[in-house]
Amino acid sequence: MARAISTRRKLTFTAIGWLVGFVIFFPILWTVITSFKTEGEAIASPPHFLFFDWTLDSYAEVQSRSNYLKHVMNSVIISFGSTFIALLIAIPAAWAMAFSPTKRTKDILMWMLSTKMLPPVGVLVPIYLLYRDWGLLDTRLGLVIVLTMINLPIIVWMLYTYFKEIPGEILEASRMDGASLAKEIIYVLTPMAVPGIASTLLLNIILAWNEAFWTLNLTAANAAPLTAFIASYSSPEGLFWAKLSAASTLAIAPILILGWFSQRQLVRGLTFGAVK
Amino acid sequence: MATLQTRSAARLMMSPAVLLLFAWMIVPLAMTLYFSFLRYNLLMPGMEEWAGTLNYHYFLTDPAFGTALLNTLLLVGGVLLITLAGGTLLALLLDQPFFGQGIVRLLVIAPFFVMPTVSALVWKNMLMHPVYGIFAWIARSLGLQPVDWLNNLPLFSVTMIVAWQWLPFATLILLTALQSLDEEQKEAAEMDGAGPISRFVYIVLPHLARAMTVVVLIETIFLLSVFAEILVTTNGGPGNESTNITYLVYAQALLQFDVGGASAGGIVAVILANLVAIFLIRLIGKNLEA
Numbered sequence: 216m217a218r219a220i221s222t223r224r225k226l227t228f229t230a231i232g233w234l235v236g237f238v239i240f241f242p243i244l245w246t247v248i249t250s251f252k253t254e255g256e257a258i259a260s261p262p263h264f265l266f267f268d269w270t271l272d273s274y275a276e277v278q279s280r281s282n283y284l285k286h287v288m289n290s291v292i293i294s295f296g297s298t299f300i301a302l303l304i305a306i307p308a309a310w311a312m313a314f315s316p317t318k319r320t321k322d323i324l325m326w327m328l329s330t331k332m333l334p335p336v337g338v339l340v341p342i343y344l345l346y347r348d349w350g351l352l353d354t355r356l357g358l359v360i361v362l363t364m365i366n367l368p369i370i371v372w373m374l375y376t377y378f379k380e381i382p383g384e385i386l387e388a389s390r391m392d393g394a395s396l397a398k399e400i401i402y403v404l405t406p407m408a409v410p411g412i413a414s415t416l417l418l419n420i421i422l423a424w425n426e427a428f429w430t431l432n433l434t435a436a437n438a439a440p441l442t443a444f445i446a447s448y449s450s451p452e453g454l455f456w457a458k459l460s461a462a463s464t465l466a467i468a469p470i471l472i473l474g475w476f477s478q479r480q481l482v483r484g485l486t487f488g489a490v491k
Numbered sequence: 492m493a494t495l496q497t498r499s500a501a502r503l504m505m506s507p508a509v510l511l512l513f514a515w516m517i518v519p520l521a522m523t524l525y526f527s528f529l530r531y532n533l534l535m536p537g538m539e540e541w542a543g544t545l546n547y548h549y550f551l552t553d554p555a556f557g558t559a560l561l562n563t564l565l566l567v568g569g570v571l572l573i574t575l576a577g578g579t580l581l582a583l584l585l586d587q588p589f590f591g592q593g594i595v596r597l598l599v600i601a602p603f604f605v606m607p608t609v610s611a612l613v614w615k616n617m618l619m620h621p622v623y624g625i626f627a628w629i630a631r632s633l634g635l636q637p638v639d640w641l642n643n644l645p646l647f648s649v650t651m652i653v654a655w656q657w658l659p660f661a662t663l664i665l666l667t668a669l670q671s672l673d674e675e676q677k678e679a680a681e682m683d684g685a686g687p688i689s690r691f692v693y694i695v696l697p698h699l700a701r702a703m704t705v706v707v708l709i710e711t712i713f714l715l716s717v718f719a720e721i722l723v724t725t726n727g728g729p730g731n732e733s734t735n736i737t738y739l740v741y742a743q744a745l746l747q748f749d750v751g752g753a754s755a756g757g758i759v760a761v762i763l764a765n766l767v768a769i770f771l772i773r774l775i776g777k778n779l780e781a
Binding site for chain 2: 225226228229231232233235236237239240242243245246249258260261262304305307308310311312314315317323327329330331332333334335336337338339340341342343344345364367368371396421424425427428431432441442443445446448449454456459460463466467470471473474475478481482485486
């Protein structure tokens with residue numbers, strides 16, 4: 216039952232809400248604004264908030280100086296590639312766990328969750344040495360493999376919670392009608408599972424895009440995705456804030472938009488279905 | 492009803508995921524364990540020899556370890572405290588009807604989607620810079636002395652940056668839980684004369700307990716491994732003031748090329764993470780049953 220809410224109360228919360236939202240969002244807003252400044256404007260004190268000559272120079276310079284697009288492509292290939300491969304491995308597994316569960320299914324799921332709790336530094340040294348010996352350091356393939364493996368548990372869990380909601384009777388009915396296992400998956404399960412698969416895909420692309428342990432440790436100039444490329448702006452010599460801002464704005468804008476669309480899946484995916 | 496045929500098919504479909512994850516977990520972990528008992532430095536190839544527990548001895552008695560352990564606990568604890576308290580307040584705020592609620596919600600969750608290197612560098616330069624940063628400007632405008640955040644308060648600064656990134660996560664989960672609270676329960680309590688504070692303490696807070704447990708569990712797992720934020724802002728310094736366990740192991744492995752020592756550190760990190768994980772999984776298990 217909706218209660219009558221006084222206008223004054225609503226206006227008060229509007230003011231507080233927007234103020235808080237502005238403060239939390241400010242670092243991002245400030246990055247976007249700074250990306251349209253010259254380097255001189257960027258460090259002006261007191262800061263110029265809106266009244267300055269807006270320019271796209273920083274964006275042009277980021278590209279011409281460092282082949283920015285190559286790093287964008289690396290990010291795209293690594294995040295999309297690892298997510299797709301992990302999905303291909305995870306869909307059959309999650310299907311099996313959701314529709315023919317055994318006594319051990321729960322244990323396997325918990326074990327998968329536990330692999331996620333393994334701190335990456337626990338395996339940093341061997342992975343680094345193996346990659347060095349196999350020539351996988353600073354390659355896109357190497358990162359696709361690592362990110363596939365670290366996101367696989369989350370993907371299995373998410374898919375499992377989505378598949379669990381599909382009534383098993385429908386699958387049994389199709390089985391009674393003589394559908395083979397392959398047909399069952401392609402024609403019956405997939406259409407019903409597509410929304411869940413899509414949300415899983417979305418969330419994991421976001422996670423892979425922003426992953427910043429393995430991308431920083433296993434790449435150099437060649438395969439560096441945006442996380443690693445932007446880290447190179449941490450060098451102390453010179454203040455290149457406008458260029459840093461331009462590179463950052465482009466790196467976070469697409470994923471921010473995807474993220475805004477996926478906020479509900481985010482809760483579900485990152486809590487392993489514990490909060491819906 | 493699973494038939495024999497579907498059961499074996501199920502096993503077949505599960506095996507790639509299980510085997511791959513198993514290999515991914517067990518092979519490198521076994522190698523780390525093995526290396527941790529070797530004297531093995533990349534700068535001296537071919538000189539590997541059995542070292543027994545010497546690496547552990549060095550790692551655990553190194554004063555840097557104590558500092559890093561304390562820093563890790565302070566970082567995880569600080570971020571948990573800020574995100575739980577802040578997240579609860581934000582969730583309560585976003586649960587109120589007001590104009591533009593949907594947009595404010597988007598603004599509040601935005602930091603979660605910013606890649607760690609970007610948020611760390613933006614905070615380090617444009618907000619926390621002692622001369623040109625926004626914080627310095629605010630301090631000067633108020634007639635105060637600007638603070639050199641990352642040099643004088645390195646761990647606190649890193650905590651702030653990481654908390655900013657994780658605040659949206661806590662908010663979203665607590666908000667989701669809040670919205671599943673039965674409205675009639677609150678109304679009944681209100682009619683019985685419960686004020687806003689006692690309604691919060693006796694109805695809302697117990698309802699949020701499970702969601703808070705989930706937030707603590709998941710954030711802890713991720714926060715134990717904070718790395719990029721430290722790498723691009725302070726490099727663990729000054730000295731070891733903002734070095735956590737993850738960063739310490741990284742430095743030993745890829746900056747000092749001490750494979751044996753870093754492996755021992757890695758195993759210590761795994762044990763610490765497991766202590767937390769077991770404790771937290773029990774906690775969440777209890778909560779799930781309730």
